[in-house]
Amino acid sequence: MKTRLSVNINKIALLRNARNSNLPNVVQFAKDCERFGAEGITIHPRPDERHIRYQDAYDLKPVVSTEFNIEGYPGKRFMAMVREVKPHQCTLVPDPPDVLTSNAGWDTLSNESLLKDIIGELKEAGIRVSLFIETKRKMIEGALKVGADRIELYTGPYAANYANNNEAAISDYRKAAEFATAVGLGVNAGHDLNLDNLKYFNQEIPSLLEVSIGHALVADALYYGIENTIQMYQKRLHP
Ligand code: PXP
Secondary structure (H helix, E strand, O other), X not given: OOOEEEEEOHHHHHHHOOOOOOOOOHHHHHHHHHHXXXXXXXXXXXXXXXXXXXXXXXXXXXXXXXXXXXXXXXXXXXXHHHHHHOOOEEEEOOOOOOOOOOOOOOOOOOOHHHHXXXXXXXXXXXXXXXXXXXXXXXXXXXXXXXXXXXXXXXXXXHHHHHOOOHHHHHHHHHHHHHHHHHOOOEEEEEOOOOOOOHHHHXXXXXXXXXXXXXXXXXXXXXXXXXXXXXXXHHHHHOO
C-alpha cells in the first residue's frame, strides 16, 4: 500500500506573515508541492493566525487537487470554517490556543461527548475525520467509539527516541497501528518526522495511509529546494 505524503505548509505562511506582502505565496506553494509529488496539503490554522490564516483555507480549497487536510482544535470559528471549506479530511487536535505546536494526543475517553458531537457533524458534511492521538490502546478504542474514521499517531516521542534505539521507539506504534487497523480505523501519522526517521517508520507500519510533514521538510527545502526535497521524502516512503 502506498503511504501518501501530505505537506504541511504552515511554515510557508509563517514566512509570509513576517512582512505585509504575499511572499511567499502560500497558494502557489501548495500547487507547486503537488506538482513536485506531494499527495496532500495540510494546514493547521490556530486562533491567533500566526501562520496559516483562516482565509488561506478558503483560498486553498479550489486549488488543492490532491487531498486537503485541515487540522486543529474544534473551536467555534474552526468548525464554522471547516463546514464551509469542506476539506477531504479534518484532523482534530487537542491543542490549547497558546501552545507552540501540538504536543499531545486526545484523551478520547474524557472528551467522549465533545468528540462524538463534532465528529458526527463533520461526517454528516461528508468530511473524513482523523483524531490526533498517542499509542495507548484505550485511546484508540475511544477513537473508534466516538466515530473517527482514522487516527493520526503523534510521532513526537518516536522521533525523540529513534536515534537511541529505533526498535524501542517503534514498538508501541507498531502495536497501536495493528490494533487500530484490526478494529477498522485508518492510520495516519505526523509530527517531527524527517529524512532520517521516516523510512523506518513507514517500513515498520505497513498499514500507514498518510504522513503529514511540515517543519523538517520546509527546513530541508532551504538547502535542497522544495522539488528535490519532496522527491527525497517520497524516496523514503517508496524506496
Ligand atoms: N500533525 C499535527 C497534528 C500537527 O499539529 C503537526 C504540526 O503542525 C504535524 C502533524 C506536522 O508536524 P511537523 O511540522 O513536525 O512535521
